[in-house]
Amino acid sequence: MVSQHGILLAAGLISDHFGPLVAKVCDCLLRHGALQLTEIVRRLKLPQGQVKNSLLVLIQHNCVQAFSSPRGDRTITLYLAIFDNVLHRLRFSKFISVIRADIPESETLIEGLLQNGRLTFDQLVGRTISKVPEGTIRPAREEIRMNFNKLVYARYVERCPKAEPYFNPQEDEQSTAARRRVPKTAEEVLSLEQKVVNTATLSDPERFSEIPYGMEDASKTNDCPHNAVAGAKRKHGAFEIDEELNSTIAENEVLWRFCADRKKPKLKVGTHPIWESFFEANLTDKDTNSVTSSTNGILEKLGQKEGTAAMTIGDIKPVLLDLQCTTSDGEEFTFDLRKMVEACRNEEIESLVKKKYGQEAFTIFRLLVTQGCAVETDQIIDTTILDKQIVHSTLYKLWNDGYIDTEKIASAAGTGYAQFFVWRAKNTFREQFIDNLYHAALNLRQMVNYIAELLLEGSKDETKLRNRKNILILALTRHDDSLMLFHDF
Numbered sequence: 307m308v309s310q311h312g313i314l315l316a317a318g319l320i321s322d323h324f325g326p327l328v329a330k331v332c333d334c335l336l337r338h339g340a341l342q343l344t345e346i347v348r349r350l351k352l353p354q355g356q357v358k359n360s361l362l363v364l365i366q367h368n369c370v371q372a373f374s375s376p377r378g379d380r381t382i383t384l385y386l387a388i389f390d391n392v393l394h395r396l397r398f399s400k401f402i403s404v405i406r407a408d409i410p411e412s413e414t415l416i417e418g419l420l421q422n423g424r425l426t427f428d429q430l431v432g433r434t435i436s437k438v439p440e441g442t443i444r445p446a447r448e449e450i451r452m453n454f455n456k457l458v459y460a461r462y463v464e465r466c467p468k469a470e471p472y473f474n475p476q477e478d479e480q481s482t483a484a485r486r487r488v489p490k491t492a493e494e495v496l497s498l499e500q501k502v503v504n505t506a507t508l509s510d511p512e513r514f515s516e517i518p519y520g521m522e523d524a525s526k527t528n529d530c531p532h533n534a535v536a537g538a539k540r541k542h543g544a545f546e547i548d549e550e551l552n553s554t555i556a557e558n559e560v561l562w563r564f565c566a567d568r569k570k571p572k573l574k575v576g577t578h579p580i581w582e583s584f585f586e587a588n589l590t591d592k593d594t595n596s597v598t599s600s601t602n603g604i605l606e607k608l609g610q611k612e613g614t615a616a617m618t619i620g621d622i623k624p625v626l627l628d629l630q631c632t633t634s635d636g637e638e639f640t641f642d643l644r645k646m647v648e649a650c651r652n653e654e655i656e657s658l659v660k661k662k663y664g665q666e667a668f669t670i671f672r673l674l675v676t677q678g679c680a681v682e683t684d685q686i687i688d689t690t691i692l693d694k695q696i697v698h699s700t701l702y703k704l705w706n707d708g709y710i711d712t713e714k715i716a717s718a719a720g721t722g723y724a725q726f727f728v729w730r731a732k733n734t735f736r737e738q739f740i741d742n743l744y745h746a747a748l749n750l751r752q753m754v755n756y757i758a759e760l761l762l763e764g765s766k767d768e769t770k771l772r773n774r775k776n777i778l779i780l781a782l783t784r785h786d787d788s789l790m791l792f793h794d795f
């Protein structure tokens with residue numbers, strides 16, 4: 307469930323991009339969940355045509371997912387706001403800068419998808435050519451196709467999900483109940499939003515299936531570093547017609563969008579080539595939560611890079627172990643992406659505790675988060691080697707602000723009973739932290755918008771206001787980086 311501050315932030319983002327009317331529709335869906343068109347019209351008391359157009363805008367920009375669901379003896383269409391996709395609008399400039407550094411020749415293509423939401427390849431070609439200045443040589447269609455396929459190969463771009471998938475909550479509950487009968491250590495509880503998104507999402511081979519190259523340009527594909535695309539194995543006779551048809555469909559009918567679900571770890575200086583080779587040598591393409599690569603595969607990829615061909619197993623193993631990769635035989639290493647993201651998120655929360663309460667609170671809070679269970683006061687004192695009074699006062703501050711919980715335990719001691727306190731990190735401390743991030747982002751954006759209005763009105767202190775606005779924008783940019791860490795980017 308999205309907090310109040312999160313909803314206000316999301317509605318503000320949509321209002322800035324598409325206007326207050328579209329923002330009202332998005333706000334309604336975020337507050338009330340999946341709704342029919344008629345229900346949205348009734349709640350907002352707006353003309354049906356305006357609500358429908360607003361939904362089309364939100365769907366076009368990947369902020370709303372439509373799906374079919376049974377109700378009684380009929381099937382209805384429901385609309386559900388995708389909160390994470392709305393928040394991705396915070397980092398459009400960040401996305402472009404990342405791709406500019408990684409695949410600079412594809413920057414115009416990614417800008418088109420970020421600005422327009424969903425486009426066919428044919429539309430992207432037309433837009434790319436129109437952006438070329440007069441007097442400059444226009445890129446050929448096959449050159450644009452090659453740059454586009456690089457984005458797909460690197461998973462910056464994906465095919466759009468199913469337009470209106472069928473989702474039956476009752477069938478989902480039955481399958482969940484059946485899974486619970488199988489003993490498991492833990493089971494992830496998915497929200498309705500996550501279940502609908504999973505139903506609509508294509509399989510990885512479909513999502514990242516590149517556009518086949520034309521038959522007449524088959525020779526050009528030999529020069530492309532990523533020519534292992536759908537239909538790239540050339541056939542003859544009747545199969546050529548099918549391949550050309552698939553290429554036409556992929557170019558003119560398939561909708562593409564930017565893929566924001568890319569996780570990258572923080573790397574130490576000098577380890578990037580090893581980490582890059584580790585990912586390139588991945589043996590488990592179907593698993594999006596972990597990467598497994600062999601040392602021979604990593605060395606082979608390093609040998610293809612400039613300046614790393616002389617590296618040995620002795621050079622790469624310490625780096626992989628330092629990055630918390632696991633291995634059972636010393637030949638294959640596995641890295642858990644979820645563990646990496648979890649560690650980064652905990653570090654972000656711990657850094658806030660350190661800034662707000664000091665080093666002692668940071669040490670105590672990290673201990674409680676790491677332990678994941680109740681810890682006695684005396685054990686905290688012994689483990690952290692902190693003064694008893696400091697530990698007591700710090701625990702009280704963290705408890706008073708809702709970061710930790712406490713419980714009084716009674717136990718038999720000698721001839722009587724002893725009482726002592728145990729402490730644990732609160733289960734909701736992360737939700738509270740994220741809500742604080744939403745609140746801060748909302749306040750910063752409102753301040754920036756207020757100063758922008760003053761500048762439009764022609765204030766006397768224009769220079770001072772501009773400087774203040776630039777400082778706030780810089781603070782907002784840094785803050786957005788922290789916020790997006792909790793939304794898979």
